[in-house]
Amino acid sequence: MLEAKNITKIFQNGFGKKSICSLKNVDITLNEGEILGLMGPSGCGKSTLARILLRLLPTDSGEVLWKGEAITKKCGHQLLAFQRGVQFIPQRPESSFDPRLRLGKSVVEPLSFFKESWSEKNRKRLQVLLTQLSISEELLGRYPHQVSGGEIQRLALCRALLLQPEVLILDESTSMLDVSVQAQMIQILADLQEKHHLSYLFITHDRELANYFCNRIIVMEKGEILKKGILQN
Numbered sequence: 001m002l003e004a005k006n007i008t009k010i011f012q013n014g015f016g017k018k019s020i021c022s023l024k025n026v027d028i029t030l031n032e033g034e035i036l037g038l039m040g041p042s043g044c045g046k047s048t049l050a051r052i053l054l055r056l057l058p059t060d061s062g063e064v065l066w067k068g069e070a071i072t073k074k075c076g077h078q079l080l081a082f083q084r085g086v087q088f089i090p091q092r093p094e095s096s097f098d099p100r101l102r103l104g105k106s107v108v109e110p111l112s113f114f115k116e117s118w119s120e121k122n123r124k125r126l127q128v129l130l131t132q133l134s135i136s137e138e139l140l141g142r143y144p145h146q147v148s149g150g151e152i153q154r155l156a157l158c159r160a161l162l163l164q165p166e167v168l169i170l171d172e173s174t175s176m177l178d179v180s181v182q183a184q185m186i187q188i189l190a191d192l193q194e195k196h197h198l199s200y201l202f203i204t205h206d207r208e209l210a211n212y213f214c215n216r217i218i219v220m221e222k223g224e225i226l227k228k229g230i231l232q233n
């Protein structure tokens with residue numbers, strides 16, 4: 001469904017233009033309906049790979065494929081289906097909400113990017129999502145600083161799911177939450193995956209969580225894939 005083939009990414013840093021090879025010949029495939037864990041130590045290139053898969057960063061070599069079609073060199077309207085189909089939930093979703101806007105406005109805003117008006121169909125879809133994510137409607141009238149970490153995570157999921165994506169890339173989405181909220185979030189993610197037939201690329205440091213939640217795990221080290229499969233304890 002979403003693939004990266006032979007991806008290499010080099011960053012040029014500082015005045016001396018020191019090169020950092022963040023990714024070296026990385027191959028990764030996210031299959032339909034699967035939860036793929038992406039693990040590895042800090043700085044090994046997980047977020048860089050996620051950003052390349054989302055086309056937020058250009059790659060130096062290699063290809064990103066969406067449903068078998070290379071999208072690396074596509075632009076503008078050619079990318080719309082991909083941009084809608086693959087949504088990103090960052091580690092700190094509060095930074096992706098405009099602090100000057102009420103949360104309800106931010107949650108529905110991406111629909112206008114895809115030229116969708118605020119229709120009865122979308123209003124119903126929002127109602128269903130609010131219920132599935134246990135979000136009280138009252139929260140939509142608040143500002144981002146007026147909700148908890150768990151609530152803003154669920155609102156970020158609500159905003160992403162309103163676009164009816166097929167893939168969610170979750171970058172350390174539960175790591176900032178305390179243990180009980182984390183468990184609740186994992187349960188919500190598991191339910192949503194089933195109800196909305198989603199595929200997840202689940203980036204985490206937590207080996208136990210990855211073993212529990214993911215169907216398959218990829219481990220990275222220093223910009224390379226170290227192993228693929230199911231982790232042994």
Ligand SMILES: Nc1ncnc2c1ncn2[C@@H]1O[C@H](COP(=O)(O)OP(=O)(O)OP(=O)(O)O)[C@@H](O)[C@H]1O
Pocket residue numbers: 011012013020022040041042043044045046047048049
């Ligand atoms: N925009 C950038 N410019 C220069 N170097 C970068 C940039 N983004 C990432 N890097 C470097 O690339 C390497 C990989 O970073 P990346 O953020 O992908 O790691 P990560 O595995 O996601 O780490 P963490 O788990 O701590 O989030 C690091 O050495 C980082 O400093």
